Amino acid sequence: MKKTIITISREFGSGGRTVGKKLAEILGIDYYDKEIIEKVHDDTGFTKEFIEEQGEYSPTKNFFSYAFIGRDTNGISMNDYVWNAQRKVIIDVADKGPCVIVGRCADYILRNRSDVLNVFIRGDMETKAKRIVELYGETDDNPKKRLKDKDKKRAINYKYYTDREWGACQNYDLSINTSAVGIDGAVEIILDMLKRCEEQKD
């Protein structure tokens, strides 16, 4: 079956965002990443920095404390508001037509559509560490600790809102290690997969 919407989940530093961007360019379809933040900002009035942080990351590295942070009298947290607004934006952009959506639990949010290809992009620790220092510079934390912390916060956010394990093969149609094939190699493999999905009888 033809897949026209591609969700990209990615480890921090794996190059998943670049993979998504290149893929959208080659396919000539819309690309949503920061664009989702803009739309959520327009809908809610929250600052873009707040949405970027809360929309994908747990504010804590402890799953259980996440459940009790900053709830209002209805038991709804700021994160829940961002989640709901973001969820609506993702459903809307998918309804609009073919696109690539990076991160933000889009694989889960669009799970009932049959025209979605869910991709996970990962990398080996050494390659990712080198990449984030090149891209984002040095900080006091060593790069491997930054990678682990960031992915841990993504995993908690994902688990909290989807009740699924972030990075489990079971959630994705395709997972690729960019350390083995590079960014361009990963893009080509996704294009190959899309072609073969289209050829496949249901």
Place this chain on the structure above:
Amino acid sequence: MKKTIITISREFGSGGRTVGKKLAEILGIDYYDKEIIEKVHDDTGFTKEFIEEQGEYSPTKNFFSYAFIGRDTNGISMNDYVWNAQRKVIIDVADKGPCVIVGRCADYILRNRSDVLNVFIRGDMETKAKRIVELYGETDDNPKKRLKDKDKKRAINYKYYTDREWGACQNYDLSINTSAVGIDGAVEIILDMLKRCEEQKD
């Protein structure tokens, strides 16, 4: 970097074994699946049925009880004997040259080699359920329960001996959903990946 050894981990019913067999045929390299059982049988004298069951599956669906089952006075269980013998066989066959190895924690056992491509093959529940009924016939258990039980026992065995999560993208270079692309589609994507790994500079 060129990858000459391919390990295939797979969900029950996903067609991973067939993918591995076809891949080895096309590449003209050795294929190890039941062949490992034969070798462990020759080395240990355990029956083939026992090795097949103990070599990949936990005898229980509870991780903690697994740790206490059938230990001898040295604290070594029958499973540990099978694991050690199987581990040696896998290291030996990889040393012999290019091959495809299905299951049995080969991805973990060969983790320090740089010429190994680790692949995970999965499928959607409906396709897998249909497949196991066609291949193995009906039983008293419904097919979805059989799938879940079998994969759960594989996951416990894997966790016990590797301390890693079975089916986590982080352990594999490539993961493919055969329900989206079929068995032949999956084989072609692995061949594509191998070609791109070879082209990739380290």
